Structures are given as C-alpha cells and as structure tokens.
Amino acid sequence: MTGIRDEQTAGTDRRRPGRPRDPVAEQRILDAAIDEFLERGPARFTIDGVARRAGVGKSTVYLRWPDRDALLVESVRARSRSIEDVDTGSLRGDLIRLTTNLLRFLRDPLGYATFRITVDAVANPAYEHIARELAQKHRHAARRVFDRARTRGDTIDEAAVDPVVECLYGAVTMQVLNHGLDMASASEVDLEAHCTSTVDLVLRLLEP
Template identity: 80%
Template sequence: MSGIHERHTGAAATIRKRPGRPRDPIAEQRILDAAINEFLERGAARFTMDGVARRAGVGKSTLYLRWADRDALLVESVRARSRSIEAVDTGSLRGDLIQLTTNLLRFLLEPVGYATFRITVDAVANPAYENVAKELAQRHRHAARRVFERARERGDAIDEAAVDPVVECLYGAVTMQVLNRGLGRPFASDSDLATRCTSTVDLVMRLLEP
C-alpha cells in the first residue's frame, strides 16, 4: 500500500495549475484612463462597465477578469491616477500655504483632480467610495499639517487650536472655487491663480493672529 500511496503522491505533485493570461500593463493603463474619462463625462450614476470597455477598446469580459464591478474599477482608477499634493518649503508659513493652496486648486481643476473631487462628493451617497474618499482626504490633511510642523521647526509660534480651522477654511475656499468653475474652466493664467490663492491665504491666516 505504501508504494501505491507514494506513486499517487508523486503523480499529484506533478500537477500544476496552468498559468493565467498575463496582464497587459498598457491595456490596463488605457482602461484606467478610460474609466476616469467615463466618470467625468457621465457621472457616477451613469458610469458603466460597457462604457469603459467601449472607450478603452476592450471587451467587457476583460474588465470583469480584473474588477468585480464598476465601483471597484472606478475606485482603483481614481486611486491609481490621483497624486499627493506635496507641502513645498518656501521658507515661510505664508509662502508654504500659498503654494499648497495653489497646487491643490490647480490639481482639482485638472481632469484627474476633478475626478478625485467628484468621487469624494459621491461617497456621501455611495459607501463603496467611502474608503478612497477618506484616503484622499488624509493625504491632503497630511500635506497641510506638514506645513505647520515645518513652521514650528523654523521657530514660528503656532496655536495648535487654530491649525484645523485654518486648514478647513483653506480647503473650503478651494472647494468653492472648484464648484464654481467646474472641469474645463481653469484660471486664465498662473498669475490669476496665484492672486486668488494669495488673497485667500491672507484672509484665512487672520485666524492665527493672537
């Protein structure tokens, strides 16, 4: 019996799962881009796997091999295409906040940035987007708080109780600009963008005054 067992074990050991079809990284990137564009054009309510497949030039079955449903595809697309807004060091708190606000507003008025804004708003009604919305908010919060940490390292006296209200006011002002303008209506020039962000920061920084 032991010989039979050994032969069976040996035969089983030679069985290997056939490898699946390798991913095509170029096709995958095309799908992620198509999903972002479909979302921006049609919104979450009319976002479909069929629409993404047509836009990407692939079969719908290709999408379902990689993503369970449309929400999973959209979430991964936004996560993969979004980027953190870095806290640039200009040497002063005011300069850092102006640069941070400028970079954020410029990004949110771009297609990918606007998609991250839209999915954050849609997360209120769709729990499938909740985690990625929190992730995005945490990235922005981290960048903003890093500005104040660096100011302390430079020796600035920062009232900790005022940090969150300042950050919320800045992001609130940026959000209103995005809502008012929408996608495809950027500022006429970098100078106009900088002027708007500078006046916003100067107003909000009054919260830091004793």
C-alpha cells in the same frame, strides 16, 4: 496604500497557482479607462467600452474590479495628481503652494472627478475608501507644513490650526464650485494670486 482592486495575493506573497494575471492587461485597462472617462464623462463611462478599447475581454476586467464603479474609482485614483509635499521655507509660502495645488487639482478633470467621487462617498460605500484616502493625504500635507513651521520657530496659535486649514481648503472648494464654469479660462497666475490673498487673510488667525 492599496487600491480597491481585487487582490490576487491575499495576505501572502507566495505565488498563487494557475496562470498569473497579465500585468500588461492591467495597465491597458487602466489607460483605456482613463481615456474613456475623459472622452465620455463619468455617466457614459462603460465597461464594454473600456474592454473594447483595451483590446481585452470583459471577463478580464471583471476579474480585477467587481463592477463599473470600482473600475471608475481605481482608474481615476491611479492617475489623479497626488498632493505632493511642498517646502518653500516659510509658512506663508507653504500655505500658498498647498492651496494653489489643491485649486489646480480641483480644476483638472481627473482631480475634480476624484472630488466628485469623494462627495458621492458619503452616500455610496463603494467610494468610501478613496474618499478617506484623499482626506488623509490632505490632512497629512497640512500637518507637515505646520510641523516645519514649528521647527523653524514660528509662534502659532495651535487651537486655530485645524479650523484655518479647514477654512483654506473649504474656500478653495467653494471657489471651484461657485465659479467652476465661469473661471474655465483662468490663468495659472490668477489662481496663485487668489490663493495668495486668501492665505494672507487667514494667516492673521494663526498669530497667538
């Protein structure tokens, strides 16, 4: 999946004329952007600050990203923990793992930033791309889990699959939204326990 970053090579792998872009600068900018983001938050995230921190001219930044928002999205996207696949051997285990992963993701500053951007995307077309990408990732992860369950011979009420996934993801999101500030110090164990109980509850809906 390509990023929002302006692509130097458009539709061709042929080398473009002129001095090639410095790949080191690219990484330095992204690193600086992450630091800037984590230190100052999304509102006080500044192109000037990123360029200064990266030891790079502003034009070098603007050559790659069209504006502040694009850099913000890209830098967050580049670092946010991806939703890796899970395979615990059972549908229940997979769903618990999946849900816990999402909860962990949302409680991480970068993950939550990604979520915020996703939320903004409904109103801000600049963010649409990253939003779609994230939604797709989550859908794919869920699909794989259920595909494996079917392969194992589990009997599943197919009509319930999509709504159940929606409920699970939604319940986790609600958790973070409603208790985000209070559960700041919740332990990993608590997270998993909560996810387990939620999964055990909705699992009944999948029985035919």
